[in-house]
Amino acid sequence: MSGQTYKPRSGLARAINTLEETLIALILGLMTLVTFINVVLRYGFNSSFIWGLEVTLILFAWLVILGVSYCVKITAHLGVDAITNMMPAGPRRTVALISAAVCIVYGLLLFKGAWDYWAPFAALQPTEGRWFPMGFTEGVRDRAFYTTDQVPMLGIFRWLEEAINYGDTYDKLPRVIPYAVLPFGTALLLYRFIQAGIGVLNGSRASLIVSHEAEDAVEDVAAMNRGD
Amino acid sequence: MDVALLFALVIGLMLIGVPIAVSLGLSSILFLLAFSDTSLASIAQSFYQAMAGHYTLLAIPFFILASSFMSTGGVAKRIIRFSIACVGHLRGGLAIAGVFACMLFAALSGSSPATVVAIGSIVIAAMRQAGYTKDFAAGVIANAGTLGILIPPSIVMVVYASATDVSVGRMFLAGVIPGIMAGVMLMITIYIMAGIKGMPKGEWHGWGEIWAAFKDAFWGLMLIVIIMVGIYGIPGITGAIFTPTEAAAVASVYAFLVAVFVYRDMGPLATPEGERNHTLLEKPWALVTALVHPDTKKTLFEAGKLTITLMFIIANALILKHVLTDEQIPQQIASAMLAAGLGPVMFLVIVNVILLIGGQFMEPSGLLVIVAPLVFPIAIELGIDPIHLGIIMVVNMEIGMITPPVGLNLFVTSGVAGMPMMRVVKAALPFLAVLFVFLILVTYVPWISTFLPTALMGPEIITN
Amino acid sequence: ACEDGEIVVKFAHVTNTDRHPKGIAASLLQERVNDEMNGTMCMEVYPNSTLYNDDQVLEAMLQGDVQLAAPSLSKFETFTKVFRIFDLPFMFKNIDAVDAFQASDTGEAMKDSMTRRGLQGLEFWHNGMKQFSANKPLIEPTDAAGLKFRVQPSDVLVAQMEALDASPQPMAFSEVYGALQQGVVDGQENTWSNIYGQKFFEVQDGTTETNHGVLDYLVVTSVDWLDSLDPEVRDQFLTILQEVTAERNAAVGQVDMEARQAILDTGAVIRELTPEQRQAWVDAMKPVWEQFEGDVGADNIAAAQEINASM
């Protein structure tokens, strides 16, 4: 399956695109290697990296949370287009706009949730309000002390001890690091949804989901399967 | 009532073209904010934990990756050559070989669409050349491709195991007999159709060709052995070596090595079509450059992309599941169904109907994440074997994959065959009937699913 | 379902509701709260990790999304390292010593040790003493050398296995049965009721009665939520919890022995150690104490040993 073909237009867009693609490949490669090495260590050498499982799971979360925005950009997310394809062009554009708006609302809520979840781990304050962020709360106890189970502390993050942990040393990597992907990834997702919405508005894209009937998509898949 | 509203919203959003994942996620969020006190932060937590908290689901990216290396690395075409050598000479032989190749590839790959892509892209073209109609070819492959999730390894089984806490190893074993049965049923159907319609048959190239094709496909087929021996061991000789999740990672590494260093159809040792590939002796540095070669990166990236779109749906389905649990909906449904005096037979019929309808709208893994926790407690209460229930669900998912509007195999087949989706739907219909018969068989004959896991791993224990 | 106006208490745990010691206690608590505090308070129990697992539940509690949980004690190591004392091998002679230690001032202080981080410990719930099982007989500590053991992800338990020259393996709990059966790992440590409940004994050569560690839970709530309750309501709730705790903790020894007997009844092997053999295990594993003395406090170790001596 492939999306509407995405072609970066500017040099910066190309650089970002390469970065995103490389990151996706790299994280999946790392997950595979860590897991494989642990099998080899266990079976061949009767030992293991005790942090291997947890690190792989963190990378898994990063892969998906960082990757969803990229998949919005290239229109790779699955959806039902049977109904919209039966519509004439005008109404079809209207529902595409509605669905873009729906996605933006989703992105906003998810971003607020991600911030509220992550902030206490970073000794920051979550937002006030149930539906909409109405400023920041005060006096929520921080969770900066909260470390991962087994991931070793990395030297480059030692500054966090002074910055957020009252000078207490971390003996494991604090959760603020792996969880940081949530506000970052969801903000990026929101940005891509807005961009997609603008795309629908100015006619540069038809919808937010993979199209199965469009000639170019069929051609795209067929080309992929021929191996070129 | 509230729940009906929730599901109506999910379906409504999907139908206007909102991505499936967003339809599930947004409906859940709105439901949560409106009807409970639980925080928005819990949604973000669920999202993150969908990956980080589900060790079993980790098998998904790895099986997708293994299958990507297998298809780009030339394993598929060798499997097809072997299949044609075995059964190509029968009437309708190329179609039968296509089913056989799908079965073999299914034993390497965890996904149905991947099986269609790998086998279909080659076999459909070959069938057209041999004089089959395009529709017949597409129908055969769309159906046989669904075996990708029934014959182990299987992503959908991984999702079921994760949702219900049954053993992945058991589920994989349970799929072996049904997978072979379904494949054989399809082959017989084709053979009969071929006889009636006078379809072409291929030439018999003799045992020599079978042997040669087998030798060529050997390194690919070895992966089946590695996965099975790795997960289950060989009784009396060796114990198992890894868990099913690890098996998937090992399979990826193995597939990479075979694709790059043995078949050399990709990576630093590959050469343009028709030329002799380089040997490792000529380019020993390939051992290192293979890791960063553009082909490797591209395969990792494509597998990563597929993982992301699939897991986005699963993660949002898990958010929906979290919200339903938070509101104690599964208990309410369970007690309502039990109070209605439901027996096992009636219950299974209802499960089949729910899944068949749900399968029209939803991607299979996402649907399973939502439905399994709803029906699992009732099934246990009614004394239905969890493994049997799992296989029933998988077969339902197979059918869902070749029925519109959301039929992953239809999408992929229409792409591979280059024909409109509705034409693929019509083409797939006769074989769909076979799968329906098969579903009834699997539903009412538990032995088909439970025999192998019980024989090899003892009776299922329910610890919850 | 809860009625309007009732204070909803969500209690998320990870076991079944009717066979596991924790599940039984949770169900009893739910029954009594909903019966005796009807109209004021309403408890909803989410068993089998359906809502949260032990790792996520504490985060959710600090977020205010769940009010009660009972994770195993090693989950609190992130909050305060003192809790590592319960993971140290051979720290407690038996479950009565554990009980006495938890009831002492030291134990009481541990319940309050996390309040600045937002958690209030309420009651300790017992599961029992841990035993070793493996795919070969474990008589001498050297028998464990070279074997792969599944342990909970805790520094102390990792160090404990390394002291035996065994290899500690992290593994999701749901994978353990299959991994033991198929030989991916060789052994594990657990209480009788868990070994029976998860049927680990079926796929092991035998279980050795080492009683080398303790598996207990701490019923915990959020400071903010507890503070938000009216004093009478809070007292009534805490009293019920206390009574349920006393009742179930007193019965847990019996549950443990029933599980042990049930394992024997299936024909599975349980190996008892002579005092000399047991001492060899103690000698092999006790060096771990020094490693973590700084975390748990020398005085706490001394207090635990004093209790052992008085038993």
Ligand code: NA
């Ligand atoms: Na498969």
Ligand code: NA
């Ligand atoms: Na469908």
